[in-house]
Structure formats: C-alpha cells, structure tokens
Amino acid sequence: MSSEGRGLRADAVRNRRLALEAATALLAESGAPLTVEAIATRAGLGAGTVVRAFGGKGALIDAAVSGLLGPMVERGRDLLGQGRPLDALRAFLAELIAFQSAHHGVNDHLGGLDLPETARLRAELEAVVRELVVRARAEGSIRADLDPGLATTLIGETAFAVARAASPGLAEAYLAVMIDGLRPPV
Amino acid sequence: MSSEGRGLRADAVRNRRLALEAATALLAESGAPLTVEAIATRAGLGAGTVVRAFGGKGALIDAAVSGLLGPMVERGRDLLGQGRPLDALRAFLAELIAFQSAHHGVNDHLGGLDLPETARLRAELEAVVRELVVRARAEGSIRADLDPGLATTLIGETAFAVARAASPGLAEAYLAVMIDGLRPPV
Numbered sequence: 001m002s003s004e005g006r007g008l009r010a011d012a013v014r015n016r017r018l019a020l021e022a023a024t025a026l027l028a029e030s031g032a033p034l035t036v037e038a039i040a041t042r043a044g045l046g047a048g049t050v051v052r053a054f055g056g057k058g059a060l061i062d063a064a065v066s067g068l069l070g071p072m073v074e075r076g077r078d079l080l081g082q083g084r085p086l087d088a089l090r091a092f093l094a095e096l097i098a099f100q101s102a103h104h105g106v107n108d109h110l111g112g113l114d115l116p117e118t119a120r121l122r123a124e125l126e127a128v129v130r131e132l133v134v135r136a137r138a139e140g141s142i143r144a145d146l147d148p149g150l151a152t153t154l155i156g157e158t159a160f161a162v163a164r165a166a167s168p169g170l171a172e173a174y175l176a177v178m179i180d181g182l183r184p185p186v
Numbered sequence: 187m188s189s190e191g192r193g194l195r196a197d198a199v200r201n202r203r204l205a206l207e208a209a210t211a212l213l214a215e216s217g218a219p220l221t222v223e224a225i226a227t228r229a230g231l232g233a234g235t236v237v238r239a240f241g242g243k244g245a246l247i248d249a250a251v252s253g254l255l256g257p258m259v260e261r262g263r264d265l266l267g268q269g270r271p272l273d274a275l276r277a278f279l280a281e282l283i284a285f286q287s288a289h290h291g292v293n294d295h296l297g298g299l300d301l302p303e304t305a306r307l308r309a310e311l312e313a314v315v316r317e318l319v320v321r322a323r324a325e326g327s328i329r330a331d332l333d334p335g336l337a338t339t340l341i342g343e344t345a346f347a348v349a350r351a352a353s354p355g356l357a358e359a360y361l362a363v364m365i366d367g368l369r370p371p372v
Contacts, residue, residue: 143362145362146359147355170339177364180366183366
C-alpha cells in the first residue's frame, strides 16, 4: 500500500474513534438527542464523515451502545459464579440501575434503528438475570409460586422504571423491597 | 332567549358530549393518537367545532381524562375506610394497574398540554396511595425502614411500569412481590 493509502486508513480509524467517543459521551447525557449531527458536532467532524466512518448511523449507534453494554454483560457473568444467587442478583440489579440512570440514551432515541449487537447484548443481560433467578429459586431463596420467566420480566420492567425515575434513595428502597418480596413468604 | 338561541345552545351541548365521548374512547385505545383531528373524526364533527365546544384542545382532553380519573379517586377514598390498610393498598393498586393498562392514552400523548383538573386528580390518587402507606406503616404492616414518601414513589413508578408492560400474569406477580416486600422483614 502507498503512504497515501496508509494515511487515508489512519484518518478513517481516527474518525471512527472520534465518532464513537462522541456517541458514547452523548449516550451518557440525559435527554441529549442522538442524531448524526449531534455526534458530528461533538466529534468535530462533518456529518458525512461520521456516517462514512461506520457505514451508517445505525452501525455507529450499535457500536457505541454495545461498547457500553459489553462490560455489563461481563460483570453479570462474573456474578453468576460468585456467592449466593439472590445476593448476586441484588448486586447485579444495583449496578444495572446505576448504569441505566447514568445512560438514559441507551434506551431513549434508539427507536427505528437496526442495532443487532445491542439487541444481542440486551438479550444476554436478561439471560443473566433469568439465570440468577433460576438458581436462587432452585436453592429455595426465591418463592416457588413465581414463574422464573415472569419474575425476570417483573425485575426488568420495574428496575428500568426505577432507573429512569432517578429519584434520590429510590434504587436502595426498590432493592430492599424487591429482594425481600422475591423471598418465599413466611 | 329565542328558540334559535336555545337551538344553538342545544347544539353546543350535543357537540360537547360527542367530542367528550370520542376523546374518552380514544384514550382507551393503546397507541391511538389523541389529536383534535382524531377526536373530530370519531365524533363525526368538524375539527373547528370540537375545539370551539371546549374552548381548546387542552380543555377537551382535561375533561375526558378527569372524567376517567374521577371514579378512581372516589374508589381510593372508599378503600381508605375499608379493612386493613395494606389489604386496601393491594386492592387499590390492582385496580389502578388494570385501569392504566386499559387506558394507555391517559399518560401517553398528553405532553405539553395544560390539564389542571387531570393534574389535581393525579395528585389525589398519589395522596390516597400515600395515606394507605402511612396507615399501614403506623399499624406495623409496612417496614419501618422505608420512608412513606419514598415508598409512595416506588409504588407509583413500578405499578405504572407494570401497567404499561401489560404482560400476562405480570400484575399479579408484581402485587405478590411488592406487598410482601413492603412488609417488615422477619
């Protein structure tokens, strides 16, 4: 490859990195619109350059969101092997709520985009919660009258609502009530 | 008043009723857009007639939503005087979730409108939940480590999320877990 070709490739890699950093920063800002224009402005690039760097807006957002979700999935997998399942579930929910509160954009403004890697990682997050529920139920620390799939949906919907509300003390109150409520009734 | 004047007034009363019925029906339909045009089409009236009948879109929506919320507030007040507070809270939440699931529009599509009566009734619904929480806590059936205001927010946010999800069996699972989780830990 000519030195000119290497220069072009280095530019493309740099633009990709700048666009990804800008999208990731915008995802951490509540209410920030995740448009190509906003990403380009933040990155100090042209809108066309941003789109070309990833081949499209969807691919850029998918890379930014999955870059954030990936470590959460890793963390969940680690917790699967640590301590008692209900304690691990509580710890994982606390981290998921804190993450979600700090990254509203991960769920807002993403409608209508094709985000295959994001969808895969979200399914994995749900699978980790479900596996923790199944293990906790098997050892008798979650009530037997609750279907594991239903419990997983309940946890997902309510934890997400608590994260969105982002009200002081609410996450701690939720975890105390939810975890005790999941235990077998006395 | 002339017979012509009475005829005009009778028309205005009829248009008001038709517009209100149409708006109420649309509020019960998930995802239905609550626009003046949609209300007018459903009512078989012109858009201008609908707006004139109430003096504005906001006043029409406020009348339709508060017509739905009013009976829920009444029901809550009745429950305040019946049986043990935690049982009454459970019964009220079950009815609120069923109502909310059947009337998505009561919370969607209402942004940016001035709805004073709706706001007043929503505050009353929250006040009923809070009063049930305070009474249940006073008699020792809700955990003392939970601030009543925080408990009310927690119940409001999570019950709303469960209603929105409208997933089979989820409301029952939520009520079982939430009510048991609110009880004092053993």
